[in-house]
Amino acid sequence: MLRSFQNPNLYSISKTHIKLLHYFLANHLCTTTEPTQVPESPDLPNWVKFLDTKHPEAAGLDEDFIIPSLANWVEAPMLKDPKKAVKLPVVEIADTDIDIISRVLKNQHPSLENVAQALSGIVLDLSNGLVERVLRRFSNEWVPAFGFFTWAKMQTGYRHAPEVYNFMVDILGKAEKFDIMWDLVIEMDKIGERYVSLDTMSKVMRRLARAGRYKEAIDAFRGIEQFGVSKDVLSLNALMGALVKERSVELAHKIFLEFKESIPLNVSTFNVLIHGWCKYRNLDIARKTMEEMEKHRFKPDVFSYTSLIEAYCNDKDFRKVAEVLGEMKDKGCEPNAVTYTIIMHALGKAREITKALDIYEKMKMSGCIPDTSFYSSLIFLLGKAGRLKDVQEIVEDMEKQGIKLDVLAYNTLINIASTHSQEEAALKWLKKMEEDLCKPDLKTYAPLLKLFCRKKRMRVLCFLLDHMFKNDIGIEGGTYALLVRGLCMNGKLATACSFFEEMVLKGFSPKDSTYSMLIKELEGKSKQKEKKHVERLMLQARG
DNA sequence: ATAGGGTTAG
Structure with a gap:
């Protein structure tokens, strides 16, 4: 929610939400007695005035009390009939440990000392699972995350597992706090027991590469053995993968040339390179890499061909795509769900809906099992073509097969319903998403907010903003x-x-x-x- | 361990 602890406006952010919550509380209190006109504008002075005069009991409540309790109660039925609002559990509020910690961390000024001090009085049962959840919640805010991490380390009877250390390393890397990150890696190494693993070093290299520090990423690989991680094909592939993902195939290729004699390579070493060249539009070199792959007695596989297909799809060159499919068939390499998704999606984007659906048929015929991402794409293109009945059918199919919908699928469904002004349906998907424990993101809400602005449904708008808050989605x-x-x-x-x-x-x-x-x-x-x-x-x- | 994820306002 609070994007940055460096942000001096932090207070105004939480105030905003507190006022929204006051609004709901007031609303609820109204419905239990008699309907009262609630100010429509989410404007602080208005609300405070309203609450103070009509509902002193609401305004007087402790803010810390209001947030968690309301989070349990605000529900979609408010949309139609405020009287249907679920009752507020006034007495029993069972905060989970993670909520207690989150609240302490959110209220701190941006310094590690403050975090440590605020946590000093807290006693709770720490576990690696709990620590991981807190770190996940604060994975964009390294100060509270690291403050908490350091505090937890000193608690008796608790010890960070290597995975928790890796998570912290990753958070620091994401924040580009590389000095602290390296100190932590060295600390892990001192613990012994192989705390530093390939996983750790992959994260280190990936984060360095992402920050454009290619040389440091490569140096991390060169010195990887000092942390007890072997300089083998796995760590080489991790480095090359990091470089390719962060837009430097050329460097990955240089590394490849440097180590190809001294480290025994495998199929994915080549595939990483092929993917890189395809991604950055150098299909000739991608082809050459495939030839070199064969010289090393590795057969191009579905990964290699799918990379090629993706490149041709980006060019909308479907003739070439068909050629590659033919080549795969000749070589006895079956396309898989990823291959089909890429082709179908590209056809859908090129408004070739019939051909896209032909791919779906072809896939079913070949016995390839569609997965969540495949269906997600299918739903997207059907929705774009306005074929809402087919969308419904696909969702039912997925349910029958026990394939879960993911964020993207839900976002698509919400987007479709919203653009067709189906208010109930849009909110129904949001609710279903919640029931499915599928975490919404910012893109989930944008079409909903647009829809309800259009419909002037101010209450629902407030409901949505609160829903975002509960889900830690920063506006x-x-x-x-x-x-x-x-x-x-x-x-x-x-x-x-x-x-x-x-x-x-x-x-x-x-x-x-x-x-x-x-x-x-x-x-x-x-x-x-x-x-x-x-x-x-x-x-x-x-x- | 390497491959898939939707520009948008009008």
Whole structure:
């Protein structure tokens, strides 16, 4: 939720959500007695005034109490009938350990000392599982994550497993805190018992490469044996994979040339290179790599051919794709679900829906079993073609076969329902997603927010923002732009203004188009005071 | 261990 502990506007972020929660609480309290008009605009002064006058019992509650308890209660039925809102469990609030820790970590100023101090009084049963969950939750915020990690290490009766160390190494690498990362690797090495593994070093190399520190990534490989990890084909492939993924096939190739005599290679060494050359549009070299592969007595396999096919698909060169498929058949190499997904998806994007569905048929005929990603693509292209009945059928098929939907599939379904203005259906998918324990992301919510802006369903909008909060989805600049634009277009100017304000207070700089749209609307409605305010905010954002 | 994941406002 809180994107950065360096962000001085951290407080305003949590305040925003607290006010939303107050809103729900007030709403609930209203429904248990008598329906009351609740202010529609999520504007702090309004709500506070409203709560103070009508519901002192709500405003007076401890904020720490309100957040977890409301998280258990806010439910979709509010959409239609607020009276159906589930009752608020006022007394029993069982916080799990992870919530307790999260709350402590979220309330800290950005320093490791503060984190350590805040945690000092806490007593709980630490386990590697719990520590991993906390780290996952804070995987974008290295200070609280590392503060907690360090604190946990010192607790008696607890010891970090190597996997937990690896996770921490990865978080530090992601934050580009490479000095601390290396210290941690050295610390792991000192523990002995093979704490540093190929897994650890793969993460190190990957993060260094991602930060553009190619030389350091390569040096990590050169010195890998000092940490007790062997310099073999596995670590070589890991390095080459890291370089290829971070856009440097050339370097991967150089490394390949340097070590191909001294380290016995395997099939994936070549496939990593082939994939790299395909990805960066050098099909001639990819082909040459395949020839070299054969000289080393390795047969190109489904991975090699799929990389080629993907490259041709990106060029929409389906004639070449068919050629490669023919070549595979000649060599006795069967395409698999990934191969079919790539082809079908590319055909769908090229608006060749019939041909895309032919691939589906062909795949079924060949006995290849579709997986979640395949179906996800299929749902996407059917939805894009407006074939909603077929989409429904596919989902039913998946359920029958026991294939779970993933985030992308749910996002697609929500997107389809939203663009067709099917409010109930869109929310139903969101609910189902939750029941399936499938974690939503920012893309899950964007179409929903757009839809409900369009429909002027302010309560649902609040519900969604709260839902995002509960799922640790941070609202980004793009989300605010969407809200401001959506509300502006549909005449909810006051709300649009307050989101604009919140956007600026959180440190996001509004785009010119967003700004001018809002100003134009305010001018049209001759709202001089609001216009001045928005202009001031914009100056502040640019300053 | 190497291969798949949707631009968008109008």
